[in-house]
Amino acid sequence: MVLRLLAEVRSGGRQLAPALDRALRELEAREARAFVTDLAYGTLRHARLLEAALAPRLAAPEQLPDRVRLVLLAGAFERLVRGTPAHAAVHAWVEVVKRGPPKERRLAGLVNAVLRRVDPHDLPSPPGTASLPPWLFARFEAALGPAAAERAAAGMLRPEPLWLSASDPAAAAQRLRDEGAEVAEGPLPGSLRVRAPRPLATLAAYREGLVQPQNPASLAVVRACGDVAGRRVIDLCSGRGVKAVALAAAGADVTSVERDPSKLRAAAANAERLGVRLEQLAWDLRTPPPLAPAPLVLLDAPCSGTGTLRGHPEIALRLTPEAVERLRELQAQLLTSALACLAPGGRLVYAVCALTAEEGPEQVEALLAAHGALRPLAAELPLSPTVAAGPGRFVLPEEGLDGFYVAVLERSA
Ligand SMILES: C[S@@+](CC[C@H](N)C(=O)[O-])C[C@H]1O[C@@H](n2cnc3c(N)ncnc32)[C@H](O)[C@@H]1O
Known part of the structure; x- marks a missing residue:
């Protein structure tokens, strides 16, 4: 199952999260689900590091059949990152190769020898730097500085806990505990760190609308909007x-605008589960929407997602500098539409889950330079660590947080 997932994501162009969701439907036991999840995410997050560790032990890795390369990556992840001893990790992977087609079977001896000999010292260092394509790590460095860039990239190699947001965290925590979950407070009020006994969607706390899956960094973007009640x-x-x-639960009168109608439908169903109300408009925001200006506008723009590599490791496999440039151009268009929605004296919160300067501080600086009526306010981000950058701040993707850039701008009255 793990090999099929890795193949679908690495060569099939698919995203890991939905592919894994589908695969996990075949598994009942919690341990088996956790094992497959950790192995699939871990192998993809560490892919560059594992390839570098394996390279000196393989004469021509690029000539190996795809499946065998994936076996070596997954086996090396178990050995080098999870620290599974050779006697426990290697046999199972060798058996997988022996059950393959004849041209793979004859490579069983090679797989056995390589996986027994790989050593944690073979992993390149520092790990964050070596885990990303050099051009992408250079973008992180330009945005965050070298030390924070390494911390950010290394932070995204580690697994993410299940984060839930709740309007009534005490009641939600009690309901979750009644169902056998382990619950701890998250890093900001209203956020819970949870170990669930079953898939979240099967828990009453979820079905009854007490909780919403949400990374604390995403909740912090909502908090940066200030007091939204009424x-x-x-x-x-x-x-x-x-x-x-989250805005509606805090008492805001929310109008959601999104290009993709299927996402609007999913949002409406979720709002109903949570018992909150949303107005919705399907609109391509490359032109301003037909809405009366509001005192608060949130633009959570499409972006490279480079602050979410922990949950979306496939992004690092595919992203190109050209794609970042196209996103930068799109974000600039969307910001122009956002300004058209902003009433005099109002606030615009701009957020991207990206760790590049061009999508974050440079984007906002260009907007400020073009619009004298805007001034930056200090973004209240009740999380750490953060890094100041231009008119806003980056949240670093450590301790299970997603990386974000957030800026708050005010338009003169
Ligand atoms: C970062 S995601 C938004 C996540 C969302 N704010 C949340 O918290 O769940 C960016 C969204 O922008 C939408 N999008 C991309 N281009 C757009 C456009 N031209 N007009 C409107 N929406 C667009 C994408 O479909 C995607 O849902």
Whole structure:
């Protein structure tokens, strides 16, 4: 199952999270689900490091059949990152190769020898730097500085806990514990760190709308909007509405705008589960939407997702500098539409889950340079660590947080 997943993501162009969701439907036992999840995510997150560790022990890795290369990566992840002893990890992978087609079977001896000999000292260092394509790590360095860039990249190699947001965290925690979950407080109020006994969607706390899966960094973007109770908020690029429902739960009168109608439908169903109300508009925001200006506008723009490599390791396999440039151009267009939605005296919160300067501080600096009526405010980000950059701040993707850039701008009255 893991090899099929790795193949679908590495060569088949698929995203890991939905492919894994589908695969896990075949598994009942919690331990088996956790094992497959950790192995698939871990192998993809560490792929560059594992390839470098394996390279000196392989004469021509590029000539090996794809499946055998994936066996070596997954086996090396178990040996080098999880620290599984050779006697426990190697046999199972060799058996997988022996059950393959004849041209793979004859490589069983090679797989056995390589996986027995690989050594944690073979992993390149520092790990964060070596885990990313050099051009992408250079972008992190330019945005964050060298030390924070290494911490960010290394932080995204480690697994993510299940984070849930709750309007009533005490009641939600109690309900979750009643169902056998382990619950701890998250890094900001309203955020819980949870170890669930079963898939989240099967828990009553979820079905009854007490909790919403949300990374604390995403909740911090909502908090950067300030006190929204009773205020009209236009949530641009609302996607599946994770921030929209948090705004609505905090008492905002939310209008969500999104290009993709299927995401709007998913957001509406989720809002119903949570018992909150959203106005919705399907609109391509490359032109301003037909909405009366509001005192608060959130633009959570489409971006490279480079702050979410922990949960989306496939991004590092495929992203190109050209794609970042196209996103930068799109974000600039979306910011122009966001300004058209902003009432005089109002606030614009701009967020991207990206760790590049061009999508974050440079984007906002260009906007400020073009619009004298805007001034930056200090972004209240009740999380650490953060790094100041231009008019806003980066949240670093450590301790299970996603990486974000957030800036808060005010338009003169
Ligand atoms: C970062 S995601 C938004 C996540 C969402 N705010 C949340 O918290 O759940 C960016 C969204 O922008 C949408 N998008 C991309 N281009 C767009 C456009 N031209 N007009 C409107 N929405 C767009 C994408 O479909 C995607 O859902």
